[in-house]
């Protein structure tokens with residue numbers, strides 16, 4: 001190779017590299033501006049029209065269009081001109097003819113059966129660059145038409161191919177981002193709904209319980225009042241006795257007044273059974289104290305249950321919440337069932353919102369009591385630690401749940417109770433609460449034998 005030939009070869013290579021760089025530069029500009037278009041426009045039609053304008057800056061063409069390709073039809077999504085919609089017969093033809101990869105048609109008249117229907121995007125075009133592309137959800141085809149034959153070079157075809165691939169993957173990413181944002185929004189909305197449902201379900205059960213609780217408060221209050229009024233009458237007698245003794249103390253033993261006081265004292269002892277009174281007084285006070293403690297417990301339990309929900313988590317003892325919940329609904333269930341405890345000897349601490357946890361136990365206890373038919377049933381409450389979980393089992397010997405419906409009982413609004421009796425929200429809300437506490441809830445049941453709900457919550461160390 002002579003010096004001149006070598007120089008020529010170098011110049012040729014440099015020219016080719018320059019052309020290549022030119023294509024890269026154009027591609028780069030296209031991508032940057034394409035990205036801007038995609039980010040600024042959300043309407044696909046407008047976005048495609050802007051793409052056409054961008055492409056026109058680097059590739060000469062007379063008409064551009066984008067087709068949306070579905071399983072059984074083809075639709076014109078966007079076109080640089082006012083093109084007619086594709087008639088159904090041509091749609092089938094197009095479906096059969098559209099390529100899966102790029103096709104650079106130098107002379108359209110040579111393609112047998114190409115649908116050049118009047119007013120369509122191919123009408124009057126002689127050559128055509130057909131570029132299919134897919135986004136995650138849809139398949140499209142970009143068509144660039146030119147009135148001259150063989151109008152599109154291999155370099156231009158390559159540029160179009162790369163730009164379309166870039167645009168499709170960017171569109172996917174934008175769609176995925178939108179989807180993620182929408183999912184987040186939906187999740188937040190669902191959580192708000194669940195929270196307000198939990199609150200309103202709690203208010204409803206509180207209302208239902210109010211009557212029962214009033215009765216429950218009335219009972220100890222009744223006997224405390226009657227005890228106090230008996231005790232008051234005893235106190236009158238004690239006052240008379242004490243006054244007599246005080247007087248006796250001030251009088252001389254030999255005087256008549258002393259004798260009179262002695263007689264009065266004897267009369268008091270004769271008319272009142274002082275020994276019994278003293279014994280009874282102690283019992284009256286003890287009973288009243290017991291009643292007052294019971295009132296205090298019920299009120300504390302109610303307070304815990306109805307405490308406004310600030311979503312605050314505390315380290316709480318599962319056994320304590322279970323016992324106080326039984327106290328709250330005792331008046332509702334005591335005629336239907338007995339309750340037997342088999343609680344862990346050591347306290348089981350969990351990180352929970354106490355009023356929400358109480359709500360879960362209450363729903364399940366209510367369901368268990370409502371499942372008793374006729375005879376007085378049995379509920380057994382057991383708690384224990386297993387690995388790093390606190391396990392709470394609520395078992396009843398009620399009617400059981402048929403296999404056909406057991407998979408639906410946690411669904412919102414699923415109820416087998418009469419209209420107006422059950423909302424069907426008890427278990428779905430309970431499950432939502434347990435989920436929020438990173439726990440699980442499961443059920444096992446046998447017809448006419450009974451049902452067991454098992455709740456598992458992560459154990460915590462008490463601080």
Ligand SMILES: Nc1ncnc2c1ncn2[C@@H]1O[C@H](COP(=O)(O)OP(=O)(O)OP(=O)(O)O)[C@@H](O)[C@H]1O
Nearest residue numbers: 367368371409415416417422423424425426427451
């Ligand atoms: N211990 C149980 N024994 C038998 N069936 C039960 C038991 N617990 C739940 N079920 C069934 O699951 C259904 C759904 O219970 P859930 O607590 O969600 O709603 P509900 O009790 O019907 O209505 P609400 O709780 O609003 O009063 C009940 O209607 C009942 O058929």
Ligand SMILES: [Mg+2]
Nearest residue numbers: 363367426427
């Ligand atoms: Mg229920």
